[in-house]
Amino acid sequence: MKHHTLWPLRVQELVNSLKEDKITMINLQESIQLHNKPFVLNFYHKPEHAERSFVEQVQPRPHFHPLIDLFTGMIMGYEVLSRGTEPYETPHKMFGEAKRLGLMWELEKACRVAALQKIVSFPGDLRSATYFINVSPDCFSDSRFIERFTQKRMMEYGLDQRQIVIEVTEEKSxxxxxxxxxxVTHYVNQGFKISLDDFGAGYSGLIALIACTPHYLKLDMAIVRDVHKYDYKQKLVKSIATFAASVNSKLIAEGIESWDELELLVKYGIRYAQGFLFGRPQETPYGLSEELKEKIASLVKKYDQTKADLDEQIGSMVIRPPTVQRHDILCRALDDKFKKSPHMDHVVILDGESVSGLITRQHFYLETGGAFGYQLFQKKPVDVICKHQPLIVEDRITVTALARLAMDRFQEDLYDPVLVVDSQARFIGSVTMKQVITKAVELEVRCAMAANPLTNLPGNEVIRHWIHDALMEPEYTIIYGDLDHFKGFNDVYGFLMGDELLRLTARVMSENMSLLHKDAKLGHIGGDDFIMVCPGIITEESLTSLCRAYDQAKLDLFKHDHVKNGYFEIIDRQGNPAQVPLVTISLAVIDSRKIWIDPHPALFSEVAAALKKKVKQMTIATGESGYMFEQRNYSKPKTTSG
Structure with a gap:
């Protein structure tokens, strides 16, 4: 180890030497606060070939971890992670050793190069996907990275810089x-996007967020872990989600490992997710299984039930726009098309039957405008300047889901048409934003009219659809719920507390619907009447658990002495004092075992009315919520011939 004393005038010389990799700084023993004093630096000269030998020993290999769009079940991008060979098989080991040796820049560079080389080796769709590449703060501000990681370098690889997200880690201030x-402005102006990683893990996150307003914000896994168990974490997630939305940053929850965590995040409107729950990083990018997609879709639908049941698919809105095949038309020819067809808003670039890109009139003239734009691009194929990552959806997506997706795009893409494909990813047509917004507003009005204003649960129009659909299935269960002693509660506690009891009933039943069936649906008929429509036959155990959960939760609304006594006192219609038991819920259960196939829906109201009287007698006698299955058989009425 050599010790050198340097005067401040030689500081820049030292810095230049460091940047040229001639030496590596180990320790700064005294800061240069006083410009008339020398300072001491300890440094050593790198052993020859140290960089090459270490990187060759690590042999970093890129692995790809999917980021999921929960609203669609589709992959919105891949984070590129690096793995080495033994003894550096984990990031912690290889980057830890690189830091000890002073070779962080060299290893990060090797990881980036390996990642880009791997990406360009993929076939069309994977090659044009979005990739998140990790960069440390030191590397991000290093002049070598600024000079080498550029739009021009991406073009040399055959990549579009707009598909690359620079993910800046928050490992240090x-x-x-x-x-x-x-x-950040330098890279954004070149077309790169910025992501702030591990937000919440370090102390610099909020300041960095305010400083750069990233395109993506990745919520640290320490916040996500067991978020369903901790109220303070849930409040933090809600606050960050609100702030991210206000500055147009897309919030990604990373490190999700359980369905409980995912459900809580979906409940709070988190749209993008990443974690081992969906799979581990692999050397080749991969998508989600159909089973996972269905399970995610069920979760999302659970927290947007009213809109989901009144919604419409976009198939009837799709229009076939002009299309061209890749490399078949030059910019000069497209310019002629736009000029001859003033109402032509956009052209879709196809590769066979698959979407390769989108070019709108506005984007075309923005790219080819200026003093030299037309001369530069007129003889080039249009796919050189088209948008390679337009919003593409399947034709089965609903209007409200599409509206959320479309309005969640970045500013420059916000009003582009949406491209529609079938289940085989074959192009069908496009939908304009005017169509989407008009239809979405219409559906919002319908949803508002259909939902109960007090509990926000679906009302009678939606319930009729549920029952109709249930009757088409071989097995189903319909449960009518009615509160007991609700009028007495209102008389003693007042109408405001009565409303609060109805909201509590809706909340408890909603939270426990999964006990009945994962696809069970809860509606509010009106007043103190509720209904549950479930696929399959419901077990008695699940109904018992639901009743117990309700009887426990309702106690929060009663006075202590009423809970202790098990009743409250009212003045009856004759003016006499009377004791009324605490409110309970009576559940009348009707299932397909006792009803003939394809009955008239009015039959259920008739059967339920008679059954509710019986179950109410039972709950009044026990003082506890309860249920009763319909035991009578209802066969189809015989028809007579004249």
Whole structure:
């Protein structure tokens, strides 16, 4: 180890030597606060070939971890992670050793190069996907990275810089936030997108967020872990989600490992997710299984039930726009088409029957405008300047889901048409934003009219659809719920507390619907009447658990002495004092075992009315919520011939 004493005038010489990789700084023993004093630096010269030998020993290999769009079940991108060979098979080991040796830049560079080389080896769809590439704060601000990681370098690889997201880790504080903001602007102006990783893990996250307003914000796994168990974590997630939405940053929850965590995040409107729940990083990018997609869709639908049941698919809205095949038309020819057809808004670029890109009139003239734009692009194929990652959806997507997807795009893509494909990814047509917004507003009005204003549960129009659909299935269960002693509760506690009891009933039943069936649906008929429509035959155990959960939760609304006594007192219609038991819920259960196939829906109201009287007698006698299955058989009426 050599010790050198340097005067401040030689600082820049030292810095230049460091940047040229001639030496590696080990320790700064005294800061340069006083410009008339020397400072001491300990450094050593790198052993020859140290960089090459270490990187060759690590042999970093890119692995790909999918980021999921929960609203569609589709992959919105892949994070590129690096793995090495033994003894550096984990990121912790290989980057830890690189840091000890002073070779962080060299290893990060090798990982990036390996990632880009792997990406360009993929076939069309995977090659044009979005990739998140991790970059440390030191590397992000390093002049070598600024000079080498550019739009031009991406073009040399055959990649579009717009598909690359620079994911800046939050492992340490940024030294100069003004400089950090300038660097972010530098990369964004070239077409790259920025993601702030591990948000919440370090102390610099909020300042960095304010400084750069990233395109993506990745919620740290320490916050996500067991988020369903901790109220303070849930409040933090809600606050961050609200702030991210206000600055147009897309929030991604990473590190999800359980369905409980995912359900809580979906409940709070988190749209993008990443974690081992969906699979581990692999050397080749992969998608989700149909089973996973269906399970995610069920969760999302659970927290948007009213809209889901009144919604419409977009198939009838699709229009076939002009299309061209890749490399078949030059920009000069497309310019002629736009000029001859003033109402032509966009053209879709196809590769066979699959979408390759989109070019709108506005985007075309923005790219080819300026003093030299037309001369530069006129003889090039249009796919050189088209948008390679337009919003593409399957024709089975609903209007409200599409509206959320479309309005969640970045500003420059916000009003582009949406491209529609079938289940085999074959292009069908497009839908304009005017169509989407008009239809979405119409459905919002219908949903508002259909939902109960007090509990926000689906009302009678939706319930009729549910019952109709249930009757088409071989097995189903319909449960009518009615509160007992609700009028007495209103008389003693007042109408406001009565409303609160109805909201509590809706909440408890909603939270416990999964006990009945994962696809069970809850509606509010009106007043203190509720209904549950479930596929299959419901077990007695699940109904018992639901009743117990309700009887426990309702106690929060009663006075202590009423809970202790098990009743409250009212004045009856004759003016006499009377004791009324605490409110309970009576469940009248009717299933397909006792009803003939394809009955008239009015039959259920008739059967339920008689059954509710019986179950109410039981709950009044026990003082506990309860249920009763219909035991009578209802066969189809015989028809007589004249």
């Amino acid at each position: 940024f030294g100069d936030y003004d400089q950090f903001q300038k660097l």
